[in-house]
Amino acid sequence: MSAVSTNVNPENSFQASIKDALLAAFLTGVLGFYFLALRTDIAPGGLAITTRWGLWLSAIAIVFAGRLLLNLFVWRTDKPITRGLASAGSGVGTALPDLGKWLGRVLFAFAVVLPFFFIIFFPAQQRQYIDLAILIMTYIMLGWGLNIVVGLAGLLDLGYVAFYAVGAYSFALLSTHFEFIGFWTALPLAGLLAAFWGLILGFPVLRLRGDYLAIVTLAFGEIIRVVLLNWYEFTGGPNGISGIPKPTFFGLEFSRGEGGFADFFGLEFSTIHRFVYLYYIIFLLAIITNIVTMRLRRLPVGRAWEALREDEIACRSLGINTTNTKLTAFAIGAMFGGFAGSFFATRQGFISPESFTFLESAIILAIVVLGGLGSQIGVVIASIVMIGGIEMLRNIGFLSQIFGPGFDPTQYRMLIFGLAMVLIMVWKPRGLVSTREPSAVLKEKKKIGADMVAQGEGH
Template sequence: MATTVDAPTAENRPAGAQRDLEEQRRAPLKTGEDPQNTLAASLKDAAAAALLAGVLGFFFLALRTEIAPGGLDVSARWGLWLASIAVVFAGRLLLNLFVFKTRRPVTQLFAGRGAGLGARLPWLGKAVGAALFLFAMILPFFITTVFPAQQRQYIDLAILIMTYVMLGWGLNIVVGLAGLLDLGYVAFYAVGAYAFALLSTHFEVIGFWTALPLAGMLAAFWGVILGFPVLRLRGDYLAIVTLAFGEMIRIVLLNWYDFTGGPNGISGIPKPTLFGLEFTRGEDGVAAFLGIEYSTIHRFIYLYYIIFILAIVTNFVTMRLRRLPVGRAWEALREDEIACRSLGINTTNTKLTAFAIGAMFGGFAGSFFATRQGFISPESFTFLESAIILAIVVLGGLGSQIGVVIASVVMIGGIEMLRNIGFLSDIFGPDFDPVKYRMLIFGLAMVGIMIWKPRGLISTREPTIALKERKRIGADYVAQGEGH
């Protein structure tokens, strides 16, 4: 049979002319103008943009009204207005000359160099992953030796980033692998946090390590509870209902005063212990037991390692699950649900497991959050948190583990670092506060990434099994699932 059917083989894959044609179709439109025309056209276009900026900016930038005794006082800021026109003119001209109206756009140069990188250096992803892992392992000691003055602040930031890495990895199971858009992921984070807080404040015997699995199980249970009615829905409707569920959990926490303390939250949540030893100055503390000098930083280093291990467990389990039938069924579900059903896969159960496992990791992260803060209130679990976690997953590239890490470092670390930019106030004067602009800068960065990397930073998919050679699969072939 195999010999008689001499069907298409490797020769038939789009190669040579066909591949070039396909790439050409995707390439940006090039205008075939000669250089002199290009300059003239660029100047004209830049002048038009400058004019537009002048008209638009006249009332917003040039004129300024202030309340003065006896009415309004109009003052003019011609310098600012002219400067903004000049900036727009110069920016547009440069863009025209180097990107829009040139035969060889600079962006294409970058894209050309970056695109083939993964294919040419297949070990690169693994090498970067291993390097990041090793760096994360020694990070607290790196910080205490290099930045001893700001060690507390930086370790705190590292803990925060690692929490979001874990949340991103948890949500990646639901959104990236199973393709179910979940806008209410923070609900499971809240369930985990409140589960630990309530258990530990009501029952003396329950500490962090006993509460952790309980909180994870409770969150998974809530994932199933939410999943049952919701998973009949598809696409946008699923997203809306998960969004509503997230808000419902928060509002219940806010209003069920007797149980959750309402807006006052829950305080006095115990700190995690190391085999029963507490991080205190006294005789029975960890420092005394180990015979080292007590320092408050020890507890933060310990917290860092807890979340680090939790995150690594999340990653390890996710990578394992991808290679198991349930993980393959998740990805198949993202690709085509009807085909899944035709192959005997119970899609409801498959979706429920994705929801439950994603929720479980959210619950673990939640109980860590509670023990780190020592205090929780519904304010910490707003929709913005869900949005940030989802943005991390989407920016990193759906289904990509390393992408989530990069996106969390950039998004969470980036926002925090913007708080500390001092040199900008030297340029813009002492009144300039970069914190006010950080969301703007952050938004611009997101728009930029969505233009140049619309499928996220790491958009290719790694096959879960290979017969001969493991080839990464381009984003064009990979479906994004429901609600994208």
């Protein structure tokens, strides 16, 4: 339609717009007559027809006005107002990489002081906000872990939550069976066990490509969940495991009374201490994940991952053992998932297979894809938007004023979630931050555009 518009003189175009809008309104009238204007209700002795002329006419009026406005300002004009929108969008897109560094620093600085920020400025909701920050940080860590497998090595993994579950159950079972194992001793063990299961998953999928790889990883995630659900004697089945110990601060528990954290430091006891402490644990774990990933990218193994994503056959011709390279990617990605899982267990105090459904895998993958494959800062932004945004829906009061008191925005979160994903994929198909930073520079660092970078298997 926009193609027709270019050389139409304004008056003709106005007449044509009116005509088009009238036609649309007429069609609405015809189509809507039976749906909107007439309504049958059950009445004593049969059906009764009630007429709703007001509704029908207002529908016609809305279609007419909407169509006319679209015609005048978008379709039949040389300067559609959406063009500005589009260019603004792409402007943000190109500016993002340059902003990325500064954005990263600002976010990091804010993350460091975040608990105190909420304690000082939002004392009433501090617990809720810090809890949300912990949740977002967990997803950031999971996103970074999965980014190694999907973003760098280019192996689409739909079963990442399996390693999250392995980490969580490792810690839960170790700590409930052995008194002496606390969070800090279980953490590396959980990571190692998850890495081991990463290798176990790695072996069968090594020969697979594309969609087949995605399906097998999906199946692997489900197998782990079903085993956890059915191995009743060992995992507690659907009842899960409760009574998982809380982390201690160098042996100090966050409990009321003597010998607790507050008592030792002479502070007044408050439950918020434990939340702040949990926040800093996951923050530290996430930062370690990030630093290790960034370092790995500059090491031969990281370059081999990216080369594998670009062209596996060329890798083999250069003497790279692609089997080992894929396995390391799966194992290291799984290890970080395991760390996050054992943190999840200690934070919740209770775990069950319900927490490790396919939906979790899908959300983590969506964070990585939305953020931009291989981009660290993109994962942060996507986590904040997706996890934080959905939680924020709970607090939006004005929506229920518009749609009535029965309206609960959280009921629509998957709808909004889906809509947001579609919009971002239309606007930036390769994710929010899609440029790639070279891992080695001779003279001048140049960003590599997304159109150059391959996506790997299964995309």
